[in-house]
Amino acid sequence: MTLDALIEALLFATSQPMSARKIAEAVSQKPPEVEDALNALQERLASSGSGTRLVRSGQTAELVTHPDAAEIVRAALKQELHGELSKPSLETLSILAYRGPMTRPELEQIRGVQSSLILRNLMLRGLVEHKEDARLGQPTYGVTVAFFKHIGLSGAEELPDYSELRGHSAVEQALQELVASHEHSA
Amino acid sequence: MPYSVRIEQFEGPLDLLLQLVESEKLEITSVSLLQVTEPFVRHVREHHGKIPPEELADFLIVAARLVYLKSKAILPTLTDPELEEGPDLETQLRMYKAFAQAAAKIAALANAGRSSYGRIYRAPKREAPVFTPPNGVTPNLLRELYHRAARRLEPLIALPKTSLEHAMTVEEKIGQLRDRVSTLMHSSFHRFLSESQNKHEMVISFLALLELIKLRIVRVEQDGHFSDITLTLTNAV
Secondary structure, eight states: OOHHHHHHHHHHHHOSOEEHHHHHHHHTOOHHHHHHHHHHHHHHHHHTTOSEEEEEETTEEEEEEOGGGHHHHHHHHTOOOOOOOOHHHHHHHHHHHHHOSEEHHHHHHHHSSOOHHHHHHHHHTTSEEEEEEEETTEEEEEEOHHHHHHHTOSSGGGSTTHHHHHTOHHHHHHHHHHHHHHHHHO | OOOOOOOOOOSHHHHHHHHHHHHTTOOSSHHHHHHTHHHHHHHHHHTTTTSOHHHHHHHHHHHHHHHHHHHHHHOTTOOOHHHHSSSOHHHHHHHHHHHHHHHHHHHHHHHTTOOOOBOOOOOHHHHSOOOOOOTTOOHHHHHHHHHHHHHHHHHHHHHHHHHHHHSOOHHHHHHHHHHHHHHHSEEEHHHHHHTOSSHHHHHHHHHHHHHHHHTTSEEEEESSTTSOEEEEEOTTO
16 A cells, blocks of 8 residues: 555544654654655645545644535535634734744734734634644744635645745845844844 | 825734825835825724734834935935835735735735635544454455355256246146147046146146137036046047
8 A cells, every 4th residue: 555545544533634754653664754645635635636635834744625515515514614713813813824833923923913912812722732743942933734725726836826825035134134124033 | 285085994004004105196216106105004003002003113114214205305314324225115015915915816816716725634543343343354355255155146047047947837837748648549637737836827737728628629528526538639630
């Protein structure tokens, strides 16, 4: 069996988001091989007209239903639509989705307003989580697999105008200046 | 500059600033920021009670930077190193606008209801029956056991077929009875019956006899109830 098929079986059975590190442990392979296999699995499901797809957020992956099946699956699960997200929540999520993972000061630099409460609420809803990498002595935050499931995308790359907003020059400049000013004051 | 548009809802100082600039149909430039300085400061003052205290500082920082920009426009020699630090307000507002627009697209996605669903976790220990076959069970053994069970079924299935084969039809019986009558001239129906293997064959024999009588092939004579029936061939044949 190919590694990507093996990982597919693993994700099906565990039925929850799994980090690349845990997958690597489970299949006794090195992270780069797992990364390649995850790419292959994502590509295979996408190109074969499968009812499932692989959602990835950073290092985490989960096997989920295709958004085209959303209506039927939701009815079968008798699941309510999630409540609407508030404007500040959406704004924070968007910034983290396009530019994350990032630290709280970086997020606040873009939003112009302190955001600890909103981050906490989004974490409670399972849409935002601490990411593994810390920067400038600060924890980083990023969107979760649940966020991508909620909006029906298979990862950040599918976000509208992703590459444009990811590399937005004003963002780059603002974040670099933040790092510079931090190093200056440190 | 007269300012008529009232903005009741805003999320943070940059959102307010952006709404002010856009309500004046201005591009984001340092000049346009100077134009909205006054409305911004006025809004903060008017909404003082409505702005959450923890966000007030952020509004005041933006207000201070706006006032500083305005002061600099009037007195170019004035500079404050602390307020010069970090990205300029214009850059920050442009960046904020880009994400505010992206957030609207994300909102559209979120409200489209095209969500994906993960599997619902059920603990396998509770849900799945545990299959613990005794030692030595192999797929081949299972196949052998199945074959054995299938072989036991074979006689049951074959039985109706053979019984049908052995069952005599009325037609065959008619033939037999007619042969006998035609060779012996007179024959005993009781003796013919006694050669039957079972009740079923007896019934068929009697039906055959009735048929032969009807066809006027045989004539029957019986002395009394339950006595023997003598069969004689008629001249019709």
